[in-house]
Each structure stands twice: as C-alpha cells, then as structure tokens.
Amino acid sequence: xxxYHNVRAQWLAYLVFYLFLxxxxxxxxxxxxxxxxxxxxxxxxxxxxxxxxxxxxxILNLGQGIAFGLGAYGMAMTMQMQSQDASNPMPxxxxxxxxxxxxxxxxxxxxxxxxxxxxxxxxxxxxxxxGGLMFRARVSGPxxxxxxxxxxxxxxxxxxxxxxYTNGVNGITPPAPLHLGEFxxxxxxxxxxxxxxxxxxxxxxxxxxxxLSRFGLVVQAIRNxxxxxxxxxxxxxxYETAIYTISGFxxxxxxxxxxxxxxxxxPAQFDTTFSLSMVIWAGIGGRMSxxxxxxxxxxxxxxxxxxxxxxxxxxxxxxxxxFILVVRFLPKGLIGLVESALGRLGRKRGHDNGGSVxxxxxxxxxxx
Amino acid sequence: xxxxxxxxxCKSFDTVTxxxxxxxxxxxxxxxxxxxxxxxxxxxxxxxxxxxxxxTSGQIMFCDExxxxxxxxxxxRRGIGRKFQVPAVFRDLTVKQNLEVACSRSTxxxxxxxxxxxxxxxxxLEEVLALTGLGPRxxxxxxxxxxxxxxxxxxxxxxxQDPRLLLFDEPVAGMTEQEIEKTAEIFNRLKKTxxxxxxxxxxxxxxxIADVVTxxxxxxxxxxxxxxxIEANERVREVYLGDAED
Numbered sequence: 154x155x156x157y158h159n160v161r162a163q164w165l166a167y168l169v170f171y172l173f174l175x176x177x178x179x180x181x182x183x184x185x186x187x188x189x190x191x192x193x194x195x196x197x198x199x200x201x202x203x204x205x206x207x208x209x210x211x212i213l214n215l216g217q218g219i220a221f222g223l224g225a226y227g228m229a230m231t232m233q234m235q236s237q238d239a240s241n242p243m244p245x246x247x248x249x250x251x252x253x254x255x256x257x258x259x260x261x262x263x264x265x266x267x268x269x270x271x272x273x274x275x276x277x278x279x280x281x282x283x284g285g286l287m288f289r290a291r292v293s294g295p296x297x298x299x300x301x302x303x304x305x306x307x308x309x310x311x312x313x314x315x316x317x318y319t320n321g322v323n324g325i326t327p328p329a330p331l332h333l334g335e336f337x338x339x340x341x342x343x344x345x346x347x348x349x350x351x352x353x354x355x356x357x358x359x360x361x362x363x364x365l366s367r368f369g370l371v372v373q374a375i376r377n378x379x380x381x382x383x384x385x386x387x388x389x390x391x392y393e394t395a396i397y398t399i400s401g402f403x404x405x406x407x408x409x410x411x412x413x414x415x416x417x418x419x420p421a422q423f424d425t426t427f428s429l430s431m432v433i434w435a436g437i438g439g440r441m442s443x444x445x446x447x448x449x450x451x452x453x454x455x456x457x458x459x460x461x462x463x464x465x466x467x468x469x470x471x472x473x474x475x476f477i478l479v480v481r482f483l484p485k486g487l488i489g490l491v492e493s494a495l496g497r498l499g500r501k502r503g504h505d506n507g508g509s510v511x512x513x514x515x516x517x518x519x520x521x
Numbered sequence: 522x523x524x525x526x527x528x529x530x531c532k533s534f535d536t537v538t539x540x541x542x543x544x545x546x547x548x549x550x551x552x553x554x555x556x557x558x559x560x561x562x563x564x565x566x567x568x569x570x571x572x573x574x575x576x577t578s579g580q581i582m583f584c585d586e587x588x589x590x591x592x593x594x595x596x597x598r599r600g601i602g603r604k605f606q607v608p609a610v611f612r613d614l615t616v617k618q619n620l621e622v623a624c625s626r627s628t629x630x631x632x633x634x635x636x637x638x639x640x641x642x643x644x645x646l647e648e649v650l651a652l653t654g655l656g657p658r659x660x661x662x663x664x665x666x667x668x669x670x671x672x673x674x675x676x677x678x679x680x681x682q683d684p685r686l687l688l689f690d691e692p693v694a695g696m697t698e699q700e701i702e703k704t705a706e707i708f709n710r711l712k713k714t715x716x717x718x719x720x721x722x723x724x725x726x727x728x729x730i731a732d733v734v735t736x737x738x739x740x741x742x743x744x745x746x747x748x749x750x751i752e753a754n755e756r757v758r759e760v761y762l763g764d765a766e767d
Binding site: 363365366367368370371373374376377378380381382383384385386387388389391392395 | 571573592593594597598602603605609610611612613614618619621622623625627628630631633634635636637638639678682
C-alpha cells in the first residue's frame with residue numbers, strides 16, 4: 154500500500170505541517186513579515202476552497218474572487234462602521250460623493266455582529282443561488298467556468314460603478330483594526346497570525362472530514378462521471394451546488410480574514426487575474442490534495458513576493474510557463490511527486506519482506 | 522395495474538420517429554429479453570424508462586406509479602437500476618469505493634456529510650463479491666481493470682443499488698465464453714428475486730436466460746413470447762433472426 158493514501162498518515166502529515174506553522178511566530182519577530190505570512194494563510198484557505206470545488210468536485214471555478222470579494226467588502230464595511238459614531242455617522246468617502254445620509258445598504262453593518270454574519274452569509278447565499286441555477290440547468294465543465302468568469306466581471310464592474318456606496322476604484326480602507334468588545338485584533342501581531350492559522354486548521358479538518366464522508370465520495374464520483382451518478386439515485390445538481398457553496402463559504406471566510414489583515418479592499422479583489430491565480434496555486438500544488446493546494450498557495454505567493462519584484466512583468470510569464478509545465482507533466486501537481494516517491498518506497502519494502510505472499514495481502518487494508 | 526407497464530410510448534426527434542406506439546407489460550420476477558435489429562430503438566427505450574430522455578407521448582408505470590418524465594435520480598430511487606452499454610464506472614475510485622457509491626440507500630447530500638459508512642454496505646458487499654468475484658481487486662483503481670472486470674464491476678454496482686427492476690444494456694458484450702456462462706448463471710439466480718430487462722444480440726445467451734422475448738422493429742413491438750414462439754415467428758425471421766444467425 155502507498156503510504157500517501159493512508160488516511161492516518163495524512164492526518165499525521167497535517168499535524169506536523171500545522172505544528173510547524175504554529176511555531177513560526179516564536180522565531181519571527183519582524184511584525185511586517187508576520188503580517189505577510191498571515192496573508193499567505195488566507196491564500197492557503199482560498200487554495201483549499203478551490204481544491205474542494207475543482208480537485209474533488211471537478212467543478213472549475215474561475216470566479217472564486219466573487220465569494221472572497223463579497224466577504225472582504227462585508228468585513229471592510231463592518232470595520233469602517235466601527236470608526237463611525239453618532240456625531241459622525243457616515244464614512245468620509247460618502248461625503249466626498251455628496252451623500253447626505255447613510256445608505257440603507259450600510260445600516261446593518263453598524264452592528265459588528267450582524268455585519269460579520271452578513272459578510273459570510275451574503276457570499277454563501279450568492280453561491281447557493283447562482284450554483285443552484287447553473288447546476289440544475291446542467292451547466293458544467295468549461296461552460297460553468299465561463300459563467301463564473303462572466304459573473305466575476307459583472308460583480309467587479311458593479312462595485313466599481315457604485316462609487317457613492319463602495320468608493321469605486323479606491324476601495325474601502327477602514328482606519329482602525331477590528332475590535333471585538335474590549336479586544337483589538339492587531340494585524341501585525343502573532344495573535345492575528347494564530348487566528349488565521351487556527352481558522353485554516355479548522356477549515357482543513359472540516360474539508361478533510363467532508364472528503365472522507367459519503368458526501369465526499371459521491372462528489373468524487375460526480376467528477377468521474379456525473380451521468381452515471383444520476384442513475385444511482387443521487388441528485389447531481391444538489392451535490393454540485395453543495396460543494397460549490399461550501400467552497401464559496403471558505404472563500405468568504407478568507408475574504409473576511411484578509412481585510413482584517415490588510416485593512417483594505419478594492420475592486421482589484423474581483424480581478425480575473427486574482428481568481429485565476431487561486432486556480433494556479435491549487436493546480437501547481439496539487440488540486441486533488443488539500444495540503445498540496447495550500448502548499449501551492451504558500452509557494453507561489455512567497456515566490457511572487459520575493460521574485461516578483463526582481464522580475465517585474467516577466468514574473469507572470471514565468472508563472473504561466475511553470476503552470477503549463479506542471480499541468481503537462483505533473484497532472485497531480487507537485488504533491489504528485491510525493492505520491493509517486495512514497496509509492497516507490499512502499500513497493501521496495503514490499504519486495505524486501507514479501508517472500509512468496511504478495512505484500513498487499515499481508516497488510517491490513519484501510520477502512521476495514 | 523401491474524408491476525411495470527409501458528403504454529403507447531412515442532419518441533421523435535424533429536421529424537424522425539424512433540419509438541412508435543410501443544407498449545409492453547412486465548410481470549414481477551421474470552426476465553425479459555429485448556431484441557431487435559440495430560436501430561430498432563432498444564437503447565432509446567432504456568433511456569426513456571430511466572429518464573435520460575423524455576418521451577414525446579405515452580406513459581410508463583412502475584409499481585402503480587406514473588414515472589413518465591421524472592428525472593433520472595428520482596426514477597433510480599424508485600427502484601430501477603441500469604447497466605450501460607459502454608461500461609460506466611468511476612475510474613479514479615477503487616473498486617470498493619465504486620460499490621460504496623452504488624450502495625445508495627441515503628441520497629440526501631446534507632445527511633451524507635455526517636455519514637461515513639452505509640450500515641448495509643458490509644453485508645451487501647459480501648453478497649456482491651460472491652457473485653462477481655471481484656474480491657482480490659477491491660482496492661484497485663477501477664480505471665485499470667480489464668474490460669471483463671469492468672463489466673463485472675458495473676453489474677456489481679447495479680446489484681449494490683438493489684433495485685426492483687434491473688435494466689441491462691448488452692451485458693455480455695466483449696466477454697469470454699466462461700464469463701458469459703457465469704453471467705447467465707447470475708441472471709438465472711437474480712430473476713428469482715428481481716425483475717430484469719436485458720437488451721442482447723447474442724441469441725445463444727438469450728436462450729439461456731429469457732422467460733419472455735420481446736422483439737422490437739422500427740420502434741414498435743413486433744412480437745412477444747417465449748423463445749420458441751419467437752423463433753417460429755415468420756415476421757421475426759424476416760427482419761431479425763435471419764440476419765443475426767448468418
């Protein structure tokens with residue numbers, strides 16, 4: 154048996170991976186670096202959401218920026234309203250856009266709790282409705298990918314156009330970090346880093362359990378042959394909508410976290426390049442593996458921060474070429490190298506102590 | 522009202538009529554072989570029964586319920602299972618996972634989040650493995666099975682589903698003599714507890730298994746009866762058997 158497919162070994166790998174990441178603030182005292190690493194955690198969560206949707210469900214989503222951006226705007230509005238009070242009820246940019254009272258759209262965000270819930274619920278509901286409509290009409294494969302891309306551009310344009318409500322291209326820059334009661338979440342602190350990491354761990358555990366459940370099994374069957382799944386009595390549209398919505402929810406959480414770290418959001422979050430890069434992270438790291446996708450996000454974003462400055466515009470070319478090479482030669486991504494290495498190791502061991510009995514029959518099979 | 526009945530089924534694509542006033546009735550626990558020359562509309566009939574295509578007119582009744590025009594998954598849940606002409610299995614999943622997916626007692630996506638195994642799966646698995654002999658291949662990816670094994674896997678999947686009515690579209694295509702023998706044996710055992718409709722070209726195989734033979738021609742019913750009656754039927758000889766036995 155290949156150790157890579159052993160579920161217990163996979164949990165152990167997650168444990169080691171996250172313990173290592175949790176220890177990072179103990180050795181890094183540069184707060185700006187720590188903040189940067191925290192944003193990588195957010196990107197990791199985005200890659201995780203893509204891996205669920207694309208890797209496990211086979212639904213290529215080029216518009217994950219919608220859920221991320223809507224979550225980010227919701228959180229930014231909540232944080233902005235925290236800086237307003239009775240004497241000064243309107244964010245400054247609205248005055249510049251000659252609004253004379255706080256628009257209805259903004260009112261719920263005056264309450265931090267309601268605002269944060271809305272920041273998660275609105276994008277999730279959007280995915281539920283949009284996904285439901287698409288999948289029920291059996292839009293799939295490249296057609297769905299194009300629809301998500303179109304929807305992404307529509308949202309970007311809408312937000313750009315609603316200048317008095319969203320501050321257009323300048324975006325929203327909440328002046329103070331998020332505070333919850335007495336507690337203030339300093340984006341440059343180890344606490345912020347651990348908050349992001351903690352949520353990433355929770356997301357990973359939930360996602361992993363989901364892939365192991367019967368739901369996850371059916372979703373993977375749909376990736377293989379949706380038509381066949383229908384004849385077994387499963388509502389394919391229901392499953393596709395569910396996995397797409399859950400993936401969108403994770404992206405919305407990532408959007409909220411991202412704003413607390415950067416105190417900034419703009420229509421750039423709805424750019425196609427950003428949504429495409431999420432797909433590239435997951436593709437390079439390994440879309441069929443949750444950890445592979447997260448690792449891909451770390452790797453590419455890390456490289457972009459350091460090499461991107463050195464190469465400027467050439468960086469996109471390098472990234473594109475790298476993506477093509479990975480897709481062509483490593484369809485399972487970089488994590489596929491680990492799979493085949495462990496597979497070779499397992500076979501070797503099997504031959505060493507196998508004798509006349511094939512090694513596979515001597516080992517207990519997982520899941521029995 | 523009976524177990525399964527098709528009444529005046531019609532299906533046309535634009536001006537081409539594929540199924541024309543086709544009616545049959547099935548008795549529970551029998552095996553009906555659906556035969557007919559190429560283009561007679563056998564596979565289309567299967568598609569119409571299972572909801573893959575919607576009939577232009579006509580009615581399909583199953584267990585006193587009108588199932589005409591329902592979606593595929595709704596028809597499957599009512600107890601009609603289907604094996605495809607080209608074996609359709611989930612290639613990335615192992616044989617065991619394929620069978621697990623097919624064991625579709627609970628189909629609600631939300632409930633399935635919290636389900637990690639199907640209670641009846643272990644018992645069903647033993648039963649299906651005993652019939653299909655896929656035991657040694659349980660942890661093999663379905664994509665690398667041989668053609669025969671893939672056929673067995675799909676038959677296993679339909680059995681896992683435990684439908685009341687099983688539809689098989691050319692189940693023995695590409696099988697060896699021994700495998701055909703084994704399939705016949707399984708079918709003869711199955712018809713004691715289930716009802717089967719088998720589309721097949723291999724007349725030797727049909728003789729081994731059929732209780733009733735239904736002959737289709739140009740989308741309509743040509744003849745129906747025991748294998749002996751069908752072989753003696755002049756019109757059937759004309760359109761079908763004559764050609765097939767050459």
